[in-house]
Amino acid sequence: MTGVRLPETEAVLAVRRGVRQWVAARGGRGPVVVGLSGGADSLALVAASVVEAGAVTAVVVDHQLQEGSAAVAARAAEQARALGCVEAVVVPVTVGRAGGVEAAARAARYAALAAVRAGRPVLLGHTLDDQAETVLLGLARGSGGRSIQGMAAWNAPWGRPLLGVRRARTVAMCADLGIEPWHDPHNTDPRYTRVRVREEVLPLLEQVLGGGVAQALGRTADQLREDGAVLDALALELVARARDRTPTSTGDRAASAGPFGPDGPGDSGADDNSRATISIEILATAPPALRRRAVRAWLTDLGITGLMNAHLQAIDELVSNWRGQGPVAVGGGTRAQRLVVTRERGTLAVRAQPRI
Structure with missing residues (x-):
């Protein structure tokens, strides 16, 4: 399928730019897998990747944790095909309980994506907002610089082209394309610490500090990751000597x-x-x-x-x-x-x- 023709709106161009820059940094176009939840971030990533990355296979992991999850997964796969993916597959998984439901679901999801990628990079829809939340949570744990380095744009085989894109852009892009994303109720459940950081802490910081907090946290993560790479190389030299x-x-x-x-x-x-x-x-x-x-x-x-x-x-x-x-x-x-x-x-x- 050729996919939809993407309008040149501000949101669409921002998401496409993020994917295009990621593809260029990795050496050019090629087949990719995109992890698709059916939410706005991953749907926007799928649409942009079809245009900017090459042949896209969308993989929807059905965690089977909520009633009706199979229908949600099937709808997301259908949307991916309509957007021009060469293939869209649903992979049901069984989520354990080790480390809590969130951690177990994440482990099951990554294992499923790794099992079907067939040597291709796997693109994930994490945005700048996700990065800011991750840095804040790592800072609160107080476990050192490594914990506030955030997520890397490329940590083979995982790619994150949207780490410089705000979540509001992906939501707006879906609206511009006339796509109705799935709204995961877990993403608004205040029982989860990350949700409270998203809904309460970050907005308060933005208000108190006059904006730009998410971008600043993202820059901090980038700088710490660069510093960490140098220290890791020195540490390996020390190990070799010791x-x-x-x-x-x-x-x-x-x-x-x-x-x-x-x-x-x-x-x-x-x-x-x-x-x-x-x-x-x-x-x-x-x-x-x-x-x-x-x-x-x-x-x-x-x-x-x-x-x-x-x-x-x-x-x-x-x-x-x-x-x-x-x-x-x-x-x-x-x-x-x-x-x-x-x-x-x-x-x-x-x-x-x-x-x-």
């Missing part, structure tokens, strides 16, 4: 046991053992902020994610303020064992311990 690659002695740990003990994950021999230890002497000479970032990178390389600032602070104490304290649990492991970071013989090491 890895303990000395031969394992009999009295220390068995090289054949793997980095997490005889039954833990990553059981692949001496090379993994060297990856699971890191020199305290090298770490101790680095600035604290870089040291903590290096520890995070080291643990991420070992498959340990979801680290909180409290984890990193406690591990840093093993390096910089050693008082004989015990190991720091970092999550993961098996039902019988937990993973910990411990100080042993001049190194930090990841080990598996029996759960008590």
Whole structure:
């Protein structure tokens, strides 16, 4: 299908410009997947992408959390076809409860999109307003600069072309096209913290500070992300220098046991053992902020994610303020064992311990 002819209204041009700039930054047109909820943001993204990006496949993830969700998903797919998508598919998912409904639905949605993308980038309809909300929520959690870097325009395979576009523009674009978007009741439910930030906090900040708050928060996220990229590169250099690659002695740990003990994950021999230890002497000479970032990178390389600032602070104490304290649990492991970071013989090491 050729899609609708887009009018040259202010809103349409703003959304198209966002997509065009994103496509140009990624090297030009090509087939893409667009995650479509049926809301104004994703519908506007679909319409602009058909014109600016190339062959578009719309994927509607039906979370099956609300009565009538199948009908909502089918209608969104129909709208996508009318807008000129080469394909529009509905993917039903089962949402678990781990981490709360919001987090579980997000995990199910991203997994579904990843499963059907077939090597293509996946475009998501996050706007500047979403970015501002994310930065504010990260700031409130107080978990460091990484949490207020917001969302990246490109974090393979996820693309976000509308991070410079206000939500009001996508709503206006749908009106200009004569498209009726779906209004998710969750997006106005004050039981969700993000909704209260959207409906109460950001408007108040705009009023008190005289406008421009969302744009300022977006610029802050961009600047922090650029700074973070430099620090991440320096942290990886520190990890490379600090890895303990000395031969394992009999009295220390068995090289054949793997980095997490005889039954833990990553059981692949001496090379993994060297990856699971890191020199305290090298770490101790680095600035604290870089040291903590290096520890995070080291643990991420070992498959340990979801680290909180409290984890990193406690591990840093093993390096910089050693008082004989015990190991720091970092999550993961098996039902019988937990993973910990411990100080042993001049190194930090990841080990598996029996759960008590």
